[in-house]
Amino acid sequence: MNVAADLGRPAATLGWPELAATVHDLARAACADGLPDVVVGVLRGGMIPAVMVAHALAVRTVRGVEVVHTLGDGVDARKSARPQARNLQSLGDLAGLDVLIVDDIAGSGDTAVRVLDLVRGVGAARTRMAVCVVNAANWRRDDLPEQLLSYVGVTVEGWVIFPWEMSVP
Template identity: 65%
Template structure:
């Protein structure tokens, strides 16, 4: 995916998104279908629902973990991910949980969400991201070590079909 001549980041289409969902679902299924999917609000909710349907998982929860301070290309990040209403996860005691987000930039949002899900009692926690932006990555482990399932790796911003360009 390349930046357009006018500097606009590439936009992923629905065909690419559904193909990514199918590919990630196959990988998850090969490892075992989770009991619960957790979508990271806002962007991770649509991918979580797509995966829930592909995996026939009916329990989908959400949690708001924000690391950017605004929408838009290369938005400024807060010092640490901010959590709103962690109780929205409910009781996950003993559950196999798949956390889903649309994009992993620094990796901090998913790392924080893993902590929240474990605090809620999950027995097993995995992560899935449709896009990993390695240009912003700053976790000590490489993306392939820190994240369980990655749809595609890019070096830069992308626009999803549910976002405004």
């Protein structure tokens, strides 16, 4: 990762090559634990790595769920008090399935908990969660990221800018 400046604050920039390597590592780790029946991406940012993981695992069933915790896209954007879930019908029928949830980043851990609860609540037999990046500076849970998240790509201290968030000149 390269260090970039955005709005006067340092941030880690994750480029496409680093993302591809991270996704490959996440897919390999998930595969070692058994292929999932379905991959669920957390919209918006988690959908791109979710599709990449699904391709790497040759899993054709990909779904998305919108769970939003940040109120904007800028560096250190404010957060809502609790992650907000929308359009839960997009999960479809997960009863009895092995579900791999993928997100781009885990900050506080609140979104991960919310999504895991939602997926379990619709009957998934097994849930696992993979995140490309953990922002340890924002983690505020009593449990460690490794206790909540099944697979973690990299851990950083601070805001991360992903390739799809970079402006087009």
